[in-house]
Amino acid sequence: MPVTGSRRTLLGTAALTLALSALVLTESAYAAKPVGSGKGANTEQEGGGDKSGIYAAARIQYSGSVAKGGGTGNVTSTDVNWTPPPCWYAPYLGAKDFKKEMSKHIDSQVKAPGMGGTAGSAIGEMKRHYEDEYGWAGSPGYKDYNVENDGKGMFWAGVENPDEPDYLKRSSCTDLPFWVANGEAPPPRYEEAISPEILAALAYQHMELPDTKVALAPEATTKVNLPTWAWLDKAVFDEVQATAALNVPGFNIQATTTAKPVSLKLEPGTKDAVMYPASGECVINADDSIGEPYAKGKADETPPCGVKYLRSSGDGTYNLRATITWEINWTGTGGAGGDLPNGTFGNEQAVTVQEIQSVNR
Numbered sequence: 001m002p003v004t005g006s007r008r009t010l011l012g013t014a015a016l017t018l019a020l021s022a023l024v025l026t027e028s029a030y031a032a033k034p035v036g037s038g039k040g041a042n043t044e045q046e047g048g049g050d051k052s053g054i055y056a057a058a059r060i061q062y063s064g065s066v067a068k069g070g071g072t073g074n075v076t077s078t079d080v081n082w083t084p085p086p087c088w089y090a091p092y093l094g095a096k097d098f099k100k101e102m103s104k105h106i107d108s109q110v111k112a113p114g115m116g117g118t119a120g121s122a123i124g125e126m127k128r129h130y131e132d133e134y135g136w137a138g139s140p141g142y143k144d145y146n147v148e149n150d151g152k153g154m155f156w157a158g159v160e161n162p163d164e165p166d167y168l169k170r171s172s173c174t175d176l177p178f179w180v181a182n183g184e185a186p187p188p189r190y191e192e193a194i195s196p197e198i199l200a201a202l203a204y205q206h207m208e209l210p211d212t213k214v215a216l217a218p219e220a221t222t223k224v225n226l227p228t229w230a231w232l233d234k235a236v237f238d239e240v241q242a243t244a245a246l247n248v249p250g251f252n253i254q255a256t257t258t259a260k261p262v263s264l265k266l267e268p269g270t271k272d273a274v275m276y277p278a279s280g281e282c283v284i285n286a287d288d289s290i291g292e293p294y295a296k297g298k299a300d301e302t303p304p305c306g307v308k309y310l311r312s313s314g315d316g317t318y319n320l321r322a323t324i325t326w327e328i329n330w331t332g333t334g335g336a337g338g339d340l341p342n343g344t345f346g347n348e349q350a351v352t353v354q355e356i357q358s359v360n361r
Contacts, residue, residue: 060199064242064256066206072163073207073242075259078325079341084205085161086169089186090194091248092157092177099145102130102177126176138189139178146179153181153250156193163205182250194246196332200255200340203244204328207257209345210240214264214322217294221352224312227276228351229303230266230322231291240326255332259343263325264290264305269318269351272311276303312355319348 323346
């Protein structure tokens, strides 16, 4: 008899603690091995392993300008509604290894004291699903864990995003592990199956943008009512790239996100200031620089990008915040690609403002 939608949900819930217990990403199973210079790193994010040492084959490798140590990068999305994927489905184990692990979990649960009723029935049906070809609409069963096709594909299972703070979201990929033959795409119903688009979002999440320290004139110490020029040379901010790749037998995909600076926003750190332009948004120039360097003879000119402080900072300083907005897109395996939300990252730098009304420069 086919399993109904509600029975399938029950099976998926029961399987969460059984089949996926060796796959869930945990802090101790998060592998990060930075390699490279300050311009980038190379890290790996693996599926978790149980005490037997069996690990998921789903290993995402990050390279380029990514956060060292395997954590999230410093990009803040300008789209408050955009979030990286909380979980996904990815290659787990070959048929023989999957049989070893799944059958061990099932047997231990069947023998657990007090196991019966609905939970016991769900476990029994899951056993039949993998051993006796017991299936339902869209989810055919398997004979002896599909070991006759070992080496010709892999079972896929849910993987949590370890950087997703919401437990319910990151543990929502609860469908039973399913078989995908080498060279074939996962069934369309698994919308969360790992793809170039998902890898692009993960690369975005791990991307590390360079610090934003603008050149100032006067530098560090300025005067009340004296315009302070701010700029960034084009050589300071080139395009930044981060790549996420998944390479397992019969399945190799990747995606690269590219961030390009498009504007600079200045915030003076006090309400007693005038911004240039008034919005504080300094657009990128045709030569990819931002603003204009101060030069002798420009003392009476208004800077295209800068700030004029109207009050002394006294014995302290004002924290001038400079935030770059980056336009981000991605390309991936098979010619896939598109846009991602713009990202921002900024820094503060201390500015001393002295109470001198007029000065010669």
